[in-house]
Amino acid sequence: MLTYHDVMSADFGPLNAAADKWQKMADEIHKVENAYRDSVQKITMGQTWLGDSATAAHTNFAATRYEYQAAQTQAKATATLLRNAHQQFTELKKQLENARADAVKDGMKVSEQGNVAYDWDKLTPAEREAARHDPDHASSVRASEQSWQEYIKACVKAVDDADKDLKKDLESAVKDGVGGKNDETLGTGFNGDAGKVAAADDKQKQERLELASLAMRDDETLEDWMQRLQRDGVEKLTGSKRLADLFAGVQKGTVTAGAFALALGTGAKNGWKLFKYAKDGTRVTAPGTGIASRINERMMLSSSGFWSKLPPNVVGALTGSEEAAALGGYMTKGGRFFIPTAAEANLARVAANGGLANAAKAAGWIRGAGVVGAAAGTAFGIANLSTYTPEMIKEDPAKFATDLSGTTFNASLTVLAVAPNPITAGVAIGTGLVYAGCLVWDNHEAIGKGLEKAGDWVGDKASDIGDGIASGAKKLGSALNPFD
Structure with missing residues (x-):
């Protein structure tokens, strides 16, 4: 499984470079296919060569050309998968970077391994001493640390899930199936249906970006997952993580x-x-x-x-x-x-x-x-x-x-x-x-x-929540506007 350090230190630029090379490969194979069609396969299509040998050659030459076409499809599909992966990884990494920045802004410090802890150094000695003897403050610190830790962990897992999806799709793209007409190399040639894999991945790309963090995690129960879905839903609609945490806290308490x-x-x-x-x-x-x-x-x-x-x-x-x-x-x-x-x-x-x-x-x-x-x-x-x-x-x-x-x-x-x-x-x-x-x-x-x-918290953070709702409403309105 990918770690926080893996994601933060990763350079996803080579994925686009590799996609360009795969697309260039498809273009070159297309040239070879045309040359094969005009110089080799062409001799089986006239009346100058007849008989059993001509029939066999016609079948074999058509099969060879099919493989040239399937190779192009497979190369283009691989290019699409790599480009989608680059976009997805880049955006998910940005989410993780934003999560870290928000945690630091909220008074946390995040280590290179992704561990979250309250930043006591930001307090004056007097504030630090008073806070350490305040049980309410200590409880609030623990809850905030856990909340940010879970959020950062979810962002890392979203990248890991995307990585596993890419591996699965790449394996599917290179696996030769039944193919279409003229496919005589079942299971051992190029995948003429690889375009379907790429099309499905392209269609689901945005859905994965939006919903990757909502999947049930390995370390949570069914009840935990349902509660998190409700909290994350509030956050996505309002743009306010604080309001979502408040909603979850009020609900759990009730x-x-x-x-x-x-x-x-x-x-x-x-x-x-x-x-x-x-x-x-x-x-x-x-x-x-x-x-x-x-x-x-x-x-x-x-x-x-x-x-x-x-x-x-x-x-x-x-x-x-x-x-x-x-x-x-x-x-x-x-x-x-x-x-x-x-x-x-x-x-x-x-x-x-x-x-x-x-x-x-x-x-x-x-x-x-x-x-x-x-x-x-x-x-x-x-x-x-x-x-x-x-x-x-x-x-x-x-x-x-x-x-x-x-x-x-x-x-x-x-x-x-x-x-x-x-x-x-x-x-x-x-x-x-x-x-x-x-x-x-x-x-x-x-x-x-x-x-x-929760009521005290609302009083202290009302302005933050208002800003979050306004920002979230603007984002939601933009998302629902087909002309934006």
Whole structure:
């Protein structure tokens, strides 16, 4: 893999020089092809040479001329690939140089190896001493160092990705395929289809320049990648990296606080349900069905008023059908037959007795949305965990523990939503508390400070953000103007 030093010290000028030579080679081969056509192949096209030998010569001479033509195509394609690479490498290197300059302007220093560190030397001795004893300043320095380091690393990786693409395209350009008419050297001659490789590369060149930094990296999880895409999208639209970092920070703080509240709230609600179950035998209900239960009760008890005027099938579709839920009835240990309400029904048992359609009716839209949402969260969590490597886990065990416990928590909510009972409620309580603990471990600063710090930051940097948005809007307007 290319390093920061490799990119910064590279001279891409020879790529254009090589492209010119490849184009010149194509022009020279074209001259040879014309000479071959007029002096050699021509003798097989008249009536002076007939018979089997003439037929064989005609085929072989046509094949030779085809190879001259294919050689030109391959040479021109190689020239195009090298020119595209030169433009791409030059622009990506400029992005890296700009990233370094912006980091230095932001108070960082960047070594020849691309390592970013806060430049304490720019501070006076008094400022340096005060900053070292300010925990908020130290935290801000660490976050800024990490942000710039990741940005510079992304710029380097974009060049490395482009380099790998060039290698792949060059290999494809010289690989002889089936070819066209008169190709008699399958797999061993020149590539007459190399122009297709160059055309595809030419078409995708600008896309790679714009999107190379958005590809998922080897050292990030699926969740990290999605968050970075959102942050980079804000940066591209506004031209302000600071605004993008603020957006990401606010979003992460909001999501973290929300997840923390959900985990603790789920534990408290299910704890109360278990207490009621142990005290007076009240059945455990599926999460999110409290309102639906009250609506169904009022529907059954009201003979007049608002609830009696609503079509029963419409209300049932929303809150769950009590008739369908009855299919989940079963014999209790005391020998009595228990008929559950829609909020209490085990959907798996309803499906076993009455099919999936009745299970859907028993769930209703409100509960069904909860099941789907929890299941989707579990699926995403599993996909996210699969992107971890042993090195990533070792580097940040708190983050891995948070993602693992969060996935387990979503899985327990899925089971609880499908089959509410004391056991599944207890499991949801346990996984929720573990998840909340991991969130505190991994995000204690975000949970503690929340949006207050972001608000202070906005006040300090409002002018910078305004300039960034204005500049970005101008760039965006230019990009969208077909006459610019």
